[in-house]
Amino acid sequence: MHRGVAVATWKFGQAAVAASGAALSDGGSAMDAVEAGIRVAELDASEHSVGYGGLPNEDGVVQMDAAVMDGATLDVGAVASLEGVRAPISVARRVMTDSRHVFLVGEGAGRFARKHGFGVEETLTDEARRKWQEWRGSPNRNGDGHDTIGLLSLDADGNLAAGCSTSGVGFKEVGRVGDSPLIGSGLYADNEGGAAAATGLGEEILKFCMSFQVVEFMRAGLPPTEACRAAASRMLARRPxxxxxxxxxxxxxxxxxxxxxxxxxxxxxxxxxxxxxxYTEVTVVRA
Amino acid sequence: MHRGVAVATWKFGQAAVAASGAALSDGGSAMDAVEAGIRVAELDASEHSVGYGGLPNEDGVVQMDAAVMDGATLDVGAVASLEGVRAPISVARRVMTDSRHVFLVGEGAGRFARKHGFGVEETLTDEARRKWQEWRGSPNRNGDGHDTIGLLSLDADGNLAAGCSTSGVGFKEVGRVGDSPLIGSGLYADNEGGAAAATGLGEEILKFCMSFQVVEFMRAGLPPTEACRAAASRMLARRPxxxxxxxxxxxxxxxxxxxxxxxxxxxxxxxxxxxxxxYTEVTVVRA
Incomplete structure (x- = not known):
């Protein structure tokens, strides 16, 4: 019997899947592994695209997006534009279990977090503030970075789960949301098809429901890499x-x-x- | 040469598609028809689930969600938890054309609206306030209503567009977002597949990316009604x-x-x- 699998995006995914693996080895569920792994990336202040240490919006305020999906039940929980929480993935999971809704944004997401015991934490690090100040003073004020953590897990019971967390494009407009907290775009999980998570420019990914599309391709019989390649190819063909x-x-x-x-x-x-x-490096598709 | 087609959900869809048809007959694009039709439902104060006159959240504040998608380019624009605008579909369209992002929520959506010339309007009608007061005083405080307007259009140039607008479940938690503004869940449009829009309990619809799924089924060759039936059947089978x-x-x-x-x-x-x-009444599927 396997003890489980965990997959996560980017280099920071290495520490994340190690934490997920520890959770799985301790008998944790796929959802436990998703939360444990993503929290490692969120709480690492040196990462500027996820959780604590993430780059703020144009006003200098860190607004975070996160979501989880349970592949056994299709239950989901998501938050967007959440302020004052270093590890938003845990709030997203709490929305899944404790709200009559599944997606809370802005002030409402913060209010839900306080009501459920999440304290108000400082989320802006000195380094992120310095980068924001540099951006404000620069002539070319484009956004910066979009290295979302997406994490997928399969546990010993055969259940899949997916999660996603990001502080979004650096110096984004207030209230900007990308693909990360959107079910089907940033993440999707269904025990009957598979799990997927996306990262990159959310404004493009969400036009293609990229994670749902990959799960649909796996449902139709494609192996995971081929399913991902097919989704990337469709995106490139439709919007070069x-x-x-x-x-x-x-x-x-x-x-x-x-x-x-x-x-x-x-x-x-x-x-x-x-x-x-x-650790796998993936290179370009030219389909 | 046809002058176009417009399809809209629910009984209020009749007045909406009439306005869409007028726009199409005047040479308007599918996107013009979507905006014109949805605005009719939004500005009708007697409708309690869309735009002006919509039921407020648990705090007595009307928070609206809307989105548009252009089937020619896949361009999208969306807002959620927007306050102080009676016709949020026009703000969603403006996000599509005038923001470097595609989805703005909460305070940021409102700020974008003001910056682009939308005034602060009273959105809570006396009747909606009275219903909220009754809800506050009632022992059984469940949410109420979820009759989103979804509107699809095909213009004389063969371009498709989709739009969605709702004030959400009545008396919802602050910041609750359902499927309506989520690309792939509440709406989807691709000239190469078709267009779809969903209505009903958003918390369930978004678990299935219902609109994207329907477009995928049409892309695979199913006629529209069969595509919708197949999506509803999958939902019922997976989550009875x-x-x-x-x-x-x-x-x-x-x-x-x-x-x-x-x-x-x-x-x-x-x-x-x-x-x-x-006007078509659709009855139950038991697949």
Missing amino acids: ETAEHMAAVVALDPQGRAGGYATRDGFSYAVWRDGEAT | ETAEHMAAVVALDPQGRAGGYATRDGFSYAVWRDGEAT
Whole structure:
């Protein structure tokens, strides 16, 4: 019997899947593994695109987006534009279990968090503030960075789960939401098809419901990497301008096979499997 | 040459598609028709689930969600938890054309609206306030109503567009967002597949990316009604508890064929086609 699998986007995914693997080895569920892994990336202040230490919006305020999905039941929980919480993935999970709704945004998401015991935390680090001040003073004020953590897990009971967390494009407009907290775009999980999570320019990813699309391709019989490649290829064919941006997706099927692909080079993801962590660089698709 | 087609959910869809048809007859685009039709439902104060006159959240504040999608380009614009605007569909369209992002929520959505010339309007009617006061005083404080307007259009150039607008479940938690402003869940449009829009309990619809699913089924060759039926059937099979709730979807294919289906009886939609408006009642699927 396997002890489970965890897959996560980007280099910070290595520490994340290690934490997920520890949770799985302790008998945790796929959802426990998703939360444990993503929290590691969120609480790492040196990462400027996720959780604590993330770059703020144009006003200098960190607004975070996160979501989880349970592949056994299709239950979901999501928050967007949440302020004052360093690890928003735990609020998203709490929305799933404790709200009559599934997606809370802005002030309402913060109010839900306080009501359920999450204290008000400082989320802006000195380094992120300094970067924001530099941005304010620069002539070219474009946004910066979009390295969402997406994490997928399969547990020993054969259940899949997916999660996503980001502080969003650095210096974004107030209230901007990308694909990360959107079910089907930033993440999707269904025990009967597979799980997927996306990262990159959310404004493009959400036009294609990229994670749902990958799960649909796996449901139709494609292995994970081929499912990711097919989704990236469709995006490039339908909107060739996406080749200028990073749009990447990872997938995990109900048999525990993992894969990933991207619209351009430079993407990487990490896999934990029965105690063995691996790190994969994925290169460009030109389909 | 046809002058276009418009399809909209529910009984208020009749007045909406009439306005869409007028826009199409004047040479307007599918997107013009979507905006014109949805504005009619939004500005009708007697409708308690959309725009002005919509039921407020638990705090007595009206928070609205809306989105548009252009099937030619896949461009999208969306707002959620927007306050102080009676016709949020026009703000969603403005996000599509004038923001570097595509989805703005909460305070940020309001700030974008003011910056682009939308004044602060009173959105709570006396009748909606009275219903909220009754709800506050009642022992059984469940939410009420979820009759989103979803509107699809095909113009004389063969372009598809989709739009969605709602004030959400009455007396919802502050910041609650359902499927309506979520691309792929509440709406989807792609000239190469078709267009779809969903209405009903958003918390269930978004678990299935229902609108994207319907477009995928049309892309694979199903006619609109069969595509909607297949999506409703999958939902009922995967989560049988959805039979207790209304989840309905309408579809329009690139050839101008329209259809709709629902998880239970009582759903209706309206179609405008070359000057002829029709009204269709759709009954329950038991697949």
